[in-house]
Amino acid sequence: MSNFNACHFETSAVRGASGGDEKTGAISFPIYQAATFKHNGLHESTGYDYSRLQNPTREELEKTIALLECGKESLGFSTGVAAITACINLLESGDHVILSEDLYGGTFRLFNDIYRIYHIEATFVDTSKEDEIIKAIKNNTKVIFVETPSNPLMRITDINMIVDICKKYNFISIVDNTFLTPYYQKPLNLGIDLVVHSGTKYLGGHNDVLAGFIVANNEELISKLRIIQKSTGATLSPFDSWLVLRGLKTLHIRMDRCQENAIKIANWLKENKNIDKVFYVGLKEHKGYDVNQLQSRGFGAMISFRVKDKNIIPKILSGVRVISFAESLGGVETLVTYPYTQTHAEIPLEIKEKLGVDEYLLRLSIGIEKIDDLIKDLENVLEE
Numbered sequence: 001m002s003n004f005n006a007c008h009f010e011t012s013a014v015r016g017a018s019g020g021d022e023k024t025g026a027i028s029f030p031i032y033q034a035a036t037f038k039h040n041g042l043h044e045s046t047g048y049d050y051s052r053l054q055n056p057t058r059e060e061l062e063k064t065i066a067l068l069e070c071g072k073e074s075l076g077f078s079t080g081v082a083a084i085t086a087c088i089n090l091l092e093s094g095d096h097v098i099l100s101e102d103l104y105g106g107t108f109r110l111f112n113d114i115y116r117i118y119h120i121e122a123t124f125v126d127t128s129k130e131d132e133i134i135k136a137i138k139n140n141t142k143v144i145f146v147e148t149p150s151n152p153l154m155r156i157t158d159i160n161m162i163v164d165i166c167k168k169y170n171f172i173s174i175v176d177n178t179f180l181t182p183y184y185q186k187p188l189n190l191g192i193d194l195v196v197h198s199g200t201k202y203l204g205g206h207n208d209v210l211a212g213f214i215v216a217n218n219e220e221l222i223s224k225l226r227i228i229q230k231s232t233g234a235t236l237s238p239f240d241s242w243l244v245l246r247g248l249k250t251l252h253i254r255m256d257r258c259q260e261n262a263i264k265i266a267n268w269l270k271e272n273k274n275i276d277k278v279f280y281v282g283l284k285e286h287k288g289y290d291v292n293q294l295q296s297r298g299f300g301a302m303i304s305f306r307v308k309d310k311n312i313i314p315k316i317l318s319g320v321r322v323i324s325f326a327e328s329l330g331g332v333e334t335l336v337t338y339p340y341t342q343t344h345a346e347i348p349l350e351i352k353e354k355l356g357v358d359e360y361l362l363r364l365s366i367g368i369e370k371i372d373d374l375i376k377d378l379e380n381v382l383e384e
């Protein structure tokens, strides 16, 4: 079986990096459920010693993700926050990081609670505004970390602007690409140093596995991260690697259908009298629509919206029948989340109120169900 790397995204997603198992011809890449590997003699190795260091199934997945993100290598972690933690491990005590203020609650907690104790300083700003970033720069700044679109307000940060600032000041640039996936957005091609993912979301795609990835081109960063990965130990298991490999095979089809449904739902929500505002990157009036068009091929399928009367929130959350009230996103199932007490519970009240992540805000992750059923479900809880 030949390697077939110079191909389109869809083909790489389906075939994976190696196109199956070379030895047996198995189309589905095998799960090497082994903790350790036998050596035939001193200084002899098959290339595999111990699965925290290398595992063939994880390696196949890492190579596949690298292909899809157009990176030299990717590294697989047990969760998205484990991948982000590995990025923080590149830093030293006394370093400073600038982050999007509107971002995944777990990322906020990592910087604000866990690593603050180790004197890694963090400033959260609206990274869609260049002047706010420039103002936040200090002598000890080392990293800029952004989500675009951001979570949950779908703010768009100009990736080229981040790359320019990071080049000028010699910072490491990191984009959390969970929401758009490499199918729609490839930050490494724009000059970003590290892409991180919660593979739990669209890459896995079926709400059945937790995973995280870092993708990079810079070999120095890659070799530092490899040492961090094997030393801190939050590596992705063989079975979970296989689940993500399987999920990836349909990534492009899922993304297209999720987005198609999301465009219809965002436009439907916009017209609803109980809704105050819809945050969706695919709406022309969305702030950042034009910037997003320049740096990505799509809008994704994440929608947030504000209701006019917060008293209808409990009714929506307990009344949905097709949609599930659950944390997380990016699966084939449509989920509704209440960021205020769920995904963004970690963020201090005054910051949440300032951002508008308040008691009026709901977030939808649109799946691939029949659009009519999704709209009917929303109609039932919104229009009585």
Ligand SMILES: *Cc1c(COP(=O)(O)O)cnc(C)c1O
Residues within 6 Å of the ligand: 079, 080, 081, 082, 104, 106, 107, 147, 151, 176, 178, 179, 197, 198, 199, 200, 201, 210, 211, 212, 329
């Ligand atoms: C879920 C999520 C994470 C964390 O990923 P886990 O797999 O839950 O650890 C990080 N960033 C974003 C944007 C996410 O949605």
